[in-house]
Amino acid sequence: GDSVTQMEGPVTLSEEAFLTINCTYTATGYPSLFWYVQYPGEGLQLLLKATKADDKGSNKGFEATYRKETTSFHLEKGSVQVSDSAVYFCALPTSGTYKYIFGTGTRLKVLA
Amino acid sequence: NAGVTQTPKFRVLKTGQSMTLLCAQDMNHEYMYWYRQDPGMGLRLIHYSVGEGTTAKGEVPDGYNVSRLKKQNFLLGLESAAPSQTSVYFCASRERLAGANEQFFGPGTRLTVL
Numbered sequence: 001g002d003s004v005t006q007m008e009g010p011v012t013l014s015e016e017a018f019l020t021i022n023c024t025y026t027a028t029g030y031p032s033l034f035w036y037v038q039y040p041g042e043g044l045q046l047l048l049k050a051t052k053a054d055d056k057g058s059n060k061g062f063e064a065t066y067r068k069e070t071t072s073f074h075l076e077k078g079s080v081q082v083s084d085s086a087v088y089f090c091a092l093p094t095s096g097t098y099k100y101i102f103g104t105g106t107r108l109k110v111l112a
Numbered sequence: 113n114a115g116v117t118q119t120p121k122f123r124v125l126k127t128g129q130s131m132t133l134l135c136a137q138d139m140n141h142e143y144m145y146w147y148r149q150d151p152g153m154g155l156r157l158i159h160y161s162v163g164e165g166t167t168a169k170g171e172v173p174d175g176y177n178v179s180r181l182k183k184q185n186f187l188l189g190l191e192s193a194a195p196s197q198t199s200v201y202f203c204a205s206r207e208r209l210a211g212a213n214e215q216f217f218g219p220g221t222r223l224t225v226l
Contacts, residue, residue: 032213043116043202043217044155089154093213098143098162099170100215104154 002027002094006103009087013080013110021075021106023064023090033057033066033073034091038105044089047075080110114138116218118203124224125193133188133221135203142208144186145215146170146178148199155202161186162208193225 007022025033032051036044048057053068062077075088090103116137125131135144142163147155157170161180175197177189186205190197200222204215 034214036217041219043219044204044215045217046214049214098160099157100145102155104152 002031002092002101004090004092004101004103006090007106008104010107010109013108015082015110015112016079017110019075019077019080019084019108021088021090021108023073023075023103025071025073025090025092027071027092028095030068031092031095033064035062035064035073035075036089036091036102038087038089040086047088080108082110082112084108085110116203116205116216118201118218118221120221121219122222124226125190126226127194129193130189130191131193131223132190133201133203133223135186135188135205135218136184137186137203137205137216138184139205139207139216140183141205141216142183143206144180145204146176146186146188147202147204148172148197149202149220150199158188158201193223195225197223198225199223 003026005024034049035047037047038044048059050057050066056065064075087105087107089105119134145160146158156172159178161167164183167178179187200220202220203218206215
């Protein structure tokens with residue numbers, strides 16, 4: 001069945017460091033792919049998405065490219081800030097249903 | 113436009129007590145979801161609804177019931193709370209349109225069962 005595998009955290013970086021959070025998936029067909037972010041004490045909110053192969057989603061300096069050949073959707077940011085400290089979830093809608101699969105989440109802590 | 117709201121924000125129950133969590137959305141979304149979030153386990157789907165009057169089981173439905181009597185509301189009930197139901201509960205909604213499949217989440221309800 002469909003699944004999402006996300007790198008485990010926590011990830012601790014210094015401000016202005018480069019960030020990569022890995023996400024790979026298995027799915028029937030070519031679903032849209034999402035990254036959600038959860039700031040402390042809040043619900044999840046959409047960070048970016050890509051709807052087809054080779055699409056690049058971007059928002060707030062974050063980017064992720066839909067790679068069909070490696071079934072990956074890695075999240076990257078060139079220079080993280082303290083305000084990026086949060087938990088990041090990779091997600092995809094399952095084929096033929098209304099349901100979604102979320103990764104286990106990766107906690108990012110950015111130190112000043 | 114409040115988006116997705118959840119009440120209450122926090123609750124402490126004793127084992128065996130019952131309660132209802134309320135989710136409301138003002139975006140006229142057809143689909144609504146209840147998830148629980150536990151450390152190291154990400155989000156797990158409890159129940160979901162694809163329209164007013166319809167509900168379906170998700171990944172972890174045992175011990176929970178739901179109702180969707182009005183399109184804008186989705187209620188999650190715990191008839192006899194257990195410590196294993198200590199968790200953070202999130203409600204989400206989305207449009208029916210195939211291309212508009214972003215989910216919108218509420219702020220969560222933190223439930224502790226003693």
